[in-house]
Amino acid sequence: MVALVLGCTMSLITSAGLTLRLAGPAAVYWSFVPLAEIAALAAVCWPERRRRPFRQVVDLFFAGHGPWLFWLIGLSAIWCFAPPSRAFAFTRVWLYGAGAIVIVWSAYIDFCFFRFVMARSPARATRDLLLQRLVSWALIIAIFGGPAIPPEVVARLGARLGP
Amino acid sequence: MTALRWIASGLLLASLAAGTIGDSPRAHPPMILGGYRVMAADFHVHSFPLSWATLSPWDTAIEAQRQGLDAIAIVGHNHVWVSKVGRWFSRRWGGPLVLTGEEIVSAHYHLLAIGIDSTIDWRQTAVSAIREIHRQGGVAIAAHPLAGSWPAYDAQARQALDGAEVLHPIAYESADLATQLRQFYGSAPLTAIGDSDYHGLGPIGICRTYVFTKEETQPGILDAIRHGRTVVYDRAGRAYGDPDLIRVAAADGRLPRLDSTPAPSMFSRIAAILGLTAAAIAGLSLPGERDGQECHKVK
Numbered sequence: 209m210v211a212l213v214l215g216c217t218m219s220l221i222t223s224a225g226l227t228l229r230l231a232g233p234a235a236v237y238w239s240f241v242p243l244a245e246i247a248a249l250a251a252v253c254w255p256e257r258r259r260r261p262f263r264q265v266v267d268l269f270f271a272g273h274g275p276w277l278f279w280l281i282g283l284s285a286i287w288c289f290a291p292p293s294r295a296f297a298f299t300r301v302w303l304y305g306a307g308a309i310v311i312v313w314s315a316y317i318d319f320c321f322f323r324f325v326m327a328r329s330p331a332r333a334t335r336d337l338l339l340q341r342l343v344s345w346a347l348i349i350a351i352f353g354g355p356a357i358p359p360e361v362v363a364r365l366g367a368r369l370g371p
Numbered sequence: 372m373t374a375l376r377w378i379a380s381g382l383l384l385a386s387l388a389a390g391t392i393g394d395s396p397r398a399h400p401p402m403i404l405g406g407y408r409v410m411a412a413d414f415h416v417h418s419f420p421l422s423w424a425t426l427s428p429w430d431t432a433i434e435a436q437r438q439g440l441d442a443i444a445i446v447g448h449n450h451v452w453v454s455k456v457g458r459w460f461s462r463r464w465g466g467p468l469v470l471t472g473e474e475i476v477s478a479h480y481h482l483l484a485i486g487i488d489s490t491i492d493w494r495q496t497a498v499s500a501i502r503e504i505h506r507q508g509g510v511a512i513a514a515h516p517l518a519g520s521w522p523a524y525d526a527q528a529r530q531a532l533d534g535a536e537v538l539h540p541i542a543y544e545s546a547d548l549a550t551q552l553r554q555f556y557g558s559a560p561l562t563a564i565g566d567s568d569y570h571g572l573g574p575i576g577i578c579r580t581y582v583f584t585k586e587e588t589q590p591g592i593l594d595a596i597r598h599g600r601t602v603v604y605d606r607a608g609r610a611y612g613d614p615d616l617i618r619v620a621a622a623d624g625r626l627p628r629l630d631s632t633p634a635p636s637m638f639s640r641i642a643a644i645l646g647l648t649a650a651a652i653a654g655l656s657l658p659g660e661r662d663g664q665e666c667h668k669v670k
Contacts, residue, residue, distance in 0.1 A: 209654035216383070216647055218425045221572050222434060225390035225635030226383070226643045230430060237419065237427055277651040281644065288640040292573040293543040293606065299572060300544075354421025356448030356476040359493050363478040 213277050214238040220284035240351055248344035252336045268325050272317040275310040376653040382646030389639035396437045405619040407583035410441040413576045414485055415566030418457060422448040425571025428457030432466040438576045442592055444470040444485045449493050470589050474514055475500050480523035481514035486593045498528040510596045512564050515539045516555040533596055534562035537611045538578045538603050562596050563612035565603035581626055583616055
């Protein structure tokens, strides 16, 4: 489901419509996002695979992705209905404003996942949530952003250029 | 939940069919003006992966053709290999001319290196980066040169630059930012460039450069940029670039031309958003619910 929505989103934000040409391939190469999340989930939950099958854990974890999916659909709607000259400004608000809400909301959902589905203590659930985020987001950002990240970090920290 | 899934599938399939059928690019006859071949180009296009962009190099090349562009430069953030993949694909597939390049993303400036072959290190001053671009036979274009980046371009760097983005989508967000782009462009004898800084949002070439070339090749385009043979139009219809070419184009009346494939119908767009929403709701059901079994709500 995540890969499908991602593929459709890439098509909609580019061409304001769904085309097989864009949505199909994008769903394939953007599946690195759910794969990175599964890898991170495995890093956290793999030891308990005998108590609960990992496939079921993955299914339950992704059932909590509603906020992210609706955030992507909102982004798609901006580029479907707003003229491009205005869509850039709307996108900035949506990316940072709604994005901040989604980050907090999804963190709460995933905390509940670790707390109640995986039966962790509050401290352990928090640790697992942070570890899952650290691993998956590091992978996703590295693949998506790549070599521009160090200078962007340097720029934000206000550091001086290297030699 | 089953009914919702049927509705979602129906809406998505209808939208997909409408979008795919209407997806063929428009005819795009070559344009000759003042003895030059006029090429619509976008020199600031990013591709997945490693550049905060959503479309692969091959999808990017196809999409550029759909938007009526004759040439694009795929510029990776601090790397060139994705642009080489795009060039290889577009040559095989018969797509637009893809120029190799890099956006040198440093902490203090962003610089487009068009027509280079090897990655240029970002950890150097703008003027030394420009020298390296020229050593590789490329052209250097200041990318979205807003006031914050001006100190990085000292007098020496501005003299060495080949061009500057006088039009960029940030100009649509604020009149002040648009003014900053124009002020930088006016601060030195620079070739006018309009670029979309495409990362996946909106159409490629929403801001574009009309390049007056002697030949439809990478060297031909680089030569035109070095000699200032470009014209850029903003959405108010103001033209930037070579005054003689602006006059020629105004007398001819065919520029600016977009040749983009029209956006899908409103029905198709509404169906896509509703279909995705229904699919997301249906897909978010818990595993037990999906199988029709009893399931405890855990979230």
